[in-house]
Amino acid sequence: MKLAKDYFADERADGLHEIGRGLPRADLPGHVTGKTKYFADRSIPGMLHLKMVRSPHHHARIRGIDTSEAEKHPGVVKILTARDVPHNVYTILILIQIGPEDEQVLAEDKVRWKGEAVVAVVADSERAANEAAAKVKVDYEVLPAVFDMDEALKPGAPVVNEYHGQNYYLYDSGECRKVRFGDVEAGFAEADFILEETYRSSPIEHAPAETTGCVVVPEGNDRFTCYTNTQAMFFTLDNTSIILQMPGHQLHLVGGTVGGGFGGKVDVIVEPIAILAAKLTGRPVSFVYSRYEEMQISSPRAAEKIVIKDGVTKDGRLVARKVTGYTDAGAYSRHSPYGAQKGAAHYPGPYTVPNVWIDTYCVYTNRTPSSAMRGFGVTIADFALEVQMDKLARLIAMDPLEFRFINAYRDGDMKAHRQVTEGAALIECMQEASRAASWPVAKRFYDMSSRGEG
Amino acid sequence: MPKVPVQFALNGEEKAEFVESGTSLLTLLRDKIGDTSPKGGCHQGTCGACSVIIDGELKLSCLVLAETCGNASVQTTGGLAADGVLHPLQRAFLDHFAAQCGFCTPGMIMAAKALLDRNPDPTREDVVEAISGNICRCTGYEPIIQAVMAAAQGNSQRVA
Numbered sequence: 377m378k379l380a381k382d383y384f385a386d387e388r389a390d391g392l393h394e395i396g397r398g399l400p401r402a403d404l405p406g407h408v409t410g411k412t413k414y415f416a417d418r419s420i421p422g423m424l425h426l427k428m429v430r431s432p433h434h435h436a437r438i439r440g441i442d443t444s445e446a447e448k449h450p451g452v453v454k455i456l457t458a459r460d461v462p463h464n465v466y467t468i469l470i471l472i473q474i475g476p477e478d479e480q481v482l483a484e485d486k487v488r489w490k491g492e493a494v495v496a497v498v499a500d501s502e503r504a505a506n507e508a509a510a511k512v513k514v515d516y517e518v519l520p521a522v523f524d525m526d527e528a529l530k531p532g533a534p535v536v537n538e539y540h541g542q543n544y545y546l547y548d549s550g551e552c553r554k555v556r557f558g559d560v561e562a563g564f565a566e567a568d569f570i571l572e573e574t575y576r577s578s579p580i581e582h583a584p585a586e587t588t589g590c591v592v593v594p595e596g597n598d599r600f601t602c603y604t605n606t607q608a609m610f611f612t613l614d615n616t617s618i619i620l621q622m623p624g625h626q627l628h629l630v631g632g633t634v635g636g637g638f639g640g641k642v643d644v645i646v647e648p649i650a651i652l653a654a655k656l657t658g659r660p661v662s663f664v665y666s667r668y669e670e671m672q673i674s675s676p677r678a679a680e681k682i683v684i685k686d687g688v689t690k691d692g693r694l695v696a697r698k699v700t701g702y703t704d705a706g707a708y709s710r711h712s713p714y715g716a717q718k719g720a721a722h723y724p725g726p727y728t729v730p731n732v733w734i735d736t737y738c739v740y741t742n743r744t745p746s747s748a749m750r751g752f753g754v755t756i757a758d759f760a761l762e763v764q765m766d767k768l769a770r771l772i773a774m775d776p777l778e779f780r781f782i783n784a785y786r787d788g789d790m791k792a793h794r795q796v797t798e799g800a801a802l803i804e805c806m807q808e809a810s811r812a813a814s815w816p817v818a819k820r821f822y823d824m825s826s827r828g829e830g
Numbered sequence: 831m832p833k834v835p836v837q838f839a840l841n842g843e844e845k846a847e848f849v850e851s852g853t854s855l856l857t858l859l860r861d862k863i864g865d866t867s868p869k870g871g872c873h874q875g876t877c878g879a880c881s882v883i884i885d886g887e888l889k890l891s892c893l894v895l896a897e898t899c900g901n902a903s904v905q906t907t908g909g910l911a912a913d914g915v916l917h918p919l920q921r922a923f924l925d926h927f928a929a930q931c932g933f934c935t936p937g938m939i940m941a942a943k944a945l946l947d948r949n950p951d952p953t954r955e956d957v958v959e960a961i962s963g964n965i966c967r968c969t970g971y972e973p974i975i976q977a978v979m980a981a982a983q984g985n986s987q988r989v990a
């Protein structure tokens with residue numbers, strides 16, 4: 377591997393000792409000897425196991441819950457419903473004022489997706505907890521459900537989440553995040569060709585090798601130690617503190633090596649209810665997703681729909697770009713309003729376009745709540761943008777790499793969301809990629825620089 | 831529930847435990863004996879994280895009943911380093927950066943060891959086949975394949 381230090385030589389000292397040098401990972405000796413400690417690699421005497429009773433319906437009103445048979449099941453220690461949760465309605469990003477609180481820890485009046493947690497059963501073995509969970513009776517009134525973002529946004533669609541009141545997230549900018557730059561209609565008027573395409577993606581499950589979970593041990597002085605594989609320790613600490621109405625000093629969260637996360641362990645799902653169960657039983661509690669739950673219950677990457685309309689000139693200049701993006705949050709916000717917002721800032725891509733119009737919507741449907749996953753809000757956007765770039769190049773019969781050189785952003789260019797480009801190296805990366813892939817471009821593109829007109 | 835006695839050798843050391851009938855070898859190793867090197871990724875025989883070697887054969891310990899392991903010789907990655915000296919496979923995984931989150935690693939090493947024990951000179955295809963039941967969701971298969979090949983060739987210099 378070659379490290380091209382010269383691109384930023386004027387910005388950065390080159391006397392770096394570690395950058396560019398291969399170093400062994402500090403955690404590898406533990407990994408290869410099997411000594412690395414994951415949250416579940418501890419056996420705690422007297423530990424109880426928590427299993428969830430989950431909604432079999434996509435959308436239903438809860439008329440009643442009967443736990444009497446389950447309570448009599450041998451080995452059952454405690455059964456929890458919404459009434460046991462001190463602050464049952466929460467949302468993760470309330471910590472940074474992204475409300476409203478819109479999700480119930482345990483469903484109380486309604487379920488809004490198939491798999492939603494309704495009743496937690498705590499027993500002295502996993503088997504007893506599963507058997508007792510099967511004996512909980514929930515009386516549902518099934519409601520019409522909506523699974524498609526276009527349907528969800530139509531007038532008269534079933535309202536998925538009453539905490540929002542409509543099937544989209546209401547930003548301070550209105551029904552969507554908006555970016556307005558230049559005059560997009562004037563740009564289209566200037567264009568020789570206009571291309572409008574729609575791109576769609578499905579939800580993607582992270583499927584980490586280690587499923588989501590935690591083990592909670594009640595300590596003296598009303599404190600609780602929670603061994604967890606969360607990727608977001610402080611989201612977990614603060615949200616648990618809110619949900620359980622418990623000051624932070626009572627919560628001792630212990631992280632460590634995560635057996636694969638990819639964004640799938642950023643939500644706060646298992647810890648609050650497991651800590652509550654440990655508090656109410658006075659015993660250690662383990663709540664670990666089965667593989668089935670990991671695949672069906674944990675948040676996937678959001679489905680997206682992206683409509684891109686571009687205006688391009690015959691000589692290869694992108695003169696107008698209009699994007700409408702839709703992010704399927706599923707039934708609850710979790711991190712999706714933020715993901716949709718990221719998309720709004722990202723959509724022009726690494727290209728300088730003088731006239732831009734972007735709307736991104738965060739839409740609620742009765743699907744599994746989506747959340748963070750590797751560059752959420754940006755990854756699918758890039759897929760759509762780069763496929764669109766290839767189509768545009770074909771439309772004007774231009775080499776797709778040369779088309780990107782012409783439109784690549786450079787230092788000093790104003791981006792559509794009003795950030796001045798600095799530290800750009802796209803042109804230099806494409807020059808290297810062109811050589812490495814034996815994909816030659818015209819000489820003038822090799823003479824270009826991110827630092828100037830070239 | 832009545833308990834069943836099980837006596838077997840774990841990495842050459844005698845173990846004797848009472849287990850509930852139906853307990854998996856994985857649960858016995860992790861929760862009773864304290865060898866947590868085999869991991870429970872799926873508990874349904876699909877991910878390979880719980881791989882161990884029983885009497886020379888690669889097995890998924892989540893699908894093996896503990897009570898069937900009487901008199902067996904069980905090997906795990908946790909017992910592979912002799913007197914603190916890494917096994918050549920462990921050395922090669924270390925040198926080739928063949929782990930990211932590490933969760934699949936102990937099972938991956940067992941699958942590789944089972945291969946090298948029966949075929950000390952494998953082709954790349956043999957290695958790919960041998961680890962085909964072990965899922966790495968960080969998708970770092972290429973360094974893993976290189977590590978196993980290097981271990982087989984007695985050559986585990988760092989390539990990073």
